[in-house]
Amino acid sequence: MTNYWPWWAGAGGLALVTITHTLATDRSFGVSSAWDRVLHWREERKIERLNDSFINEDALAEALAAATAEHMRTRPGAPASAEVAGAAPLERDSAPAAAESTPVAIARPTPVVVEAALLVSIFLGGLIAAFASGRFKLRFDMGSGFSDIVTANPVVMVCVLFVGGVLVGFGTRLAGGCSSGHGLSGCGRLRPVSLLATAVFFGTAVVVSFLLWKVI
Amino acid sequence: MRTRGAILAGNVVAGLMLGFTVANIGFGDYTQLNRMFTFQDLRMLFSFAGAVAILIVVFALLRVRRTPGRIHAGVVPGAVMFGAGWAISGGCPAIPIVQLATGYLPALITIAGIAVGIRLCRWANGKYFRLDRGSCGL
Numbered sequence: 001m002t003n004y005w006p007w008w009a010g011a012g013g014l015a016l017v018t019i020t021h022t023l024a025t026d027r028s029f030g031v032s033s034a035w036d037r038v039l040h041w042r043e044e045r046k047i048e049r050l051n052d053s054f055i056n057e058d059a060l061a062e063a064l065a066a067a068t069a070e071h072m073r074t075r076p077g078a079p080a081s082a083e084v085a086g087a088a089p090l091e092r093d094s095a096p097a098a099a100e101s102t103p104v105a106i107a108r109p110t111p112v113v114v115e116a117a118l119l120v121s122i123f124l125g126g127l128i129a130a131f132a133s134g135r136f137k138l139r140f141d142m143g144s145g146f147s148d149i150v151t152a153n154p155v156v157m158v159c160v161l162f163v164g165g166v167l168v169g170f171g172t173r174l175a176g177g178c179s180s181g182h183g184l185s186g187c188g189r190l191r192p193v194s195l196l197a198t199a200v201f202f203g204t205a206v207v208v209s210f211l212l213w214k215v216i
Numbered sequence: 217m218r219t220r221g222a223i224l225a226g227n228v229v230a231g232l233m234l235g236f237t238v239a240n241i242g243f244g245d246y247t248q249l250n251r252m253f254t255f256q257d258l259r260m261l262f263s264f265a266g267a268v269a270i271l272i273v274v275f276a277l278l279r280v281r282r283t284p285g286r287i288h289a290g291v292v293p294g295a296v297m298f299g300a301g302w303a304i305s306g307g308c309p310a311i312p313i314v315q316l317a318t319g320y321l322p323a324l325i326t327i328a329g330i331a332v333g334i335r336l337c338r339w340a341n342g343k344y345f346r347l348d349r350g351s352c353g354l
Contacts, residue, residue, distance in 0.1 A: 004240060004241060004242035004245075004248065004259070005237075005240045005241055005242075005263075006259065007258075007259045007260070007262035007263045007266060008262075008263075008266065009240075009263075010237065010240075010241040010259075010260065010262075010263030010264075010266070010267070011262065011263045011264075011265075011266025011267045011269075011270060012266075012267075012270070013233070013236075013237035013240070013241070013263075013267075014237055014241075014263060014264065014267035015266075015267040015270035015271050015274065016233065016237075017230050017233045017234045017237055018230075018267070018271055019271070019274055020226065020229060020230050020233060021226055021227070021229075021230035022275075022280060023226075023278075024218070024222060024223070024225060024226025024227075024229065024230070025218055025222070025223045025226040025227065025230075026218045027223070028283075029230065031234075031308075031309040031310040032308075032309040032334070034309075035309050035330065035331070035334055036334050036338065039331055039334050039335055040335070040338060110223055110227070111220060111223075111224075113224075114220070114223055114224045114227050115227070117224060117227050117228050117231065118227040118228070118230065118231040119231070119313060120231070121227065121228045121229075121230070121231025121232045121234075121235065122231045122232075122234050122235040122238075122310055122313045122314065123235060123313050123314075123316065123317050124231075124232055124235060124317075125231060125232035125233060125234060125235020125236040125237075125238075125239070125314075125317075126235035126236070126238065126239045126244070126313060126314035126315075126316075126317030126318060127235070127317040128232070128235070128236055129235065129236045129237075129239035129240050129314075129317075129318075130239055130317055130318040130319065133239075133240065135239070135318055135319075136318060136319050137318075137319045138319045138321065139319055139320060139321065140321055140322065141320075141322065142246050142306065142315075142320055142322050142323075143245065143246050143247060143320070144247065145245070145246040145247025145248075145249075145250055146246040146247075146306065149246070149247075149250050150246075150304065157322060158322070158325055160304055160305065161305050161307075161322055161323075161325040161326045161329065162325050162326070162328065162329040162332075163301075163304070163305075163329065164300075164301045164302075164304040164305025164306075164307065164326060164329060165301065165305055165307065165312070165325065165326040165327065165328060165329020165330040165331075165332070165333060166301070166329040166330070166332050166333035166336070167297045167298065167300055167301025167304075167305075167329075167333065168297075168298055168301035168302060168305065168307060168308060168309065168326075168329070168330050168333060169301075169309070169329065169330035169331065169332065169333020169334040169335075169336070169337065170294075170297055170333035170334070170336055170337045170340075171293075171294045171295065171296070171297030171298030171299070171300075171301055171333070172294065172298050172308070172309055172334075173294070173333070173334050173337035173338065173341075174290040174293060174294030174297065174337055174341070174345075174347075175290060175291050175292075175293075175294025175295045175297075175298060176288075176290065176291065176294070178298065178308050178309045178310075179264075179302075179308040179309075179310075180234070180308075180309075180310060182295075183264065183268070184267060184268065184271060185271075186285065187268045187271070187272070188268055188271025188272055188274075188275050189271075189275055189280065189281075189282045189283070190272060190282065191282060191283065191285040192285065192287060193285035193286060193287045193288075193291055194285060196287060196291060196292070196295075197291050197292075197294070197295040198295075200291075200292055200295035200296060200299065201295040201296070201298045201299035201302065202299065203299065204295065204296045204298075204299025204300055204303070205253050205299040205300070205302050205303040206253050206254070206255075206299075206303075207299075208253075208299065208300050208303035208304060209249075209250050209253035209254050209303045210253075210254055212250070212303065212304065213250060213254050
């Protein structure tokens with residue numbers, strides 16, 4: 001069954017997904033990093049707790065500074081200019097710093113549970129599409145294309161899928177991104193590293209696909 | 217700075233949209249994927265390239281920050297491994313999830329492989345490569 005979307009609908013859909021995620025989260029969209037963090041959830045939770053403690057320390061320091069400023073302001077005989085010289089510049093300095101700290105590279109990591117929610121949501125979105133389009137069908141193969149082009153042998157299929165999965169998992173983390181992180185978010189931002197990675201993984205997939213189709 | 221709730225909502229909505237879109241484009245269908253990579257059918261290729269073109273324009277108009285990103289020693293070999301794995305298994309990190317949702321049960325094996333590969337990469341990087349790889353999120 002090939003009642004798939006025309007190219008322009010697909011392009012609009014993929015772009016809309018990336019824009020929605022970027023605007024809602026102020027972060028780049030990356031599925032492989034979500035996998036990475038969910039699979040290492042114990043380590044990631046430790047880091048989150050450590051970050052939380054730092055934030056608490058920052059909040060404590062800010063509270064102490066505010067209390068000191070308040071004390072200086074209410075102290076009898078304290079010059080009014082002291083608070084202007086002491087407190088106000090702190091605010092002026094901190095505002096741009098906060099604005100500059102929002103870039104994706106400096107923003108706090110997304111909580112692991114939120115990354116897990118992304119993966120579950122992808123499954124649910126796919127499930128809705130499969131039922132809505134009538135494509136849902138439980139099967140123990142990967143379809144006629146895989147059987148014709150790669151292998152029809154179930155044992156070989158299991159080995160190929162596993163090895164392919166390992167290559168995908170290892171490769172995306174080594175390259176620092178996948179088709180959504182480098183391909184959509186990175187290329188959309190014209191990041192050189194993403195343009196290079198996308199050209200290489202797409203080119204490699206073309207070569208291997210031709211080998212599977214014509215040679216093997 | 218976004219709140220935790222906004223980030224969660226953004227991830228859930230984007231995840232639902234991604235799963236729905238990827239399934240309806242046909243990225244979960246190995247036949248379609250191989251036809252894209254062998255240029256027999258340019259529909260999915262145009263979908264991806266068209267999305268990138270739209271994003272370049274929209275991100276420029278919205279002045280979305282362009283983080284620098286560093287080309288390190290792992291980019292090219294990692295991308296080669298990813299491209300080869302995608303071509304033979306039909307799955308990038310999101311696609312096997314969609315394949316499973318469509319009823320392709322062997323996609324579980326691809327997911328297991330991805331999990332092993334990701335854990336192996338973090339272990340190997342910590343022990344041998346010691347690369348500052350960044351991530352999709354950078």
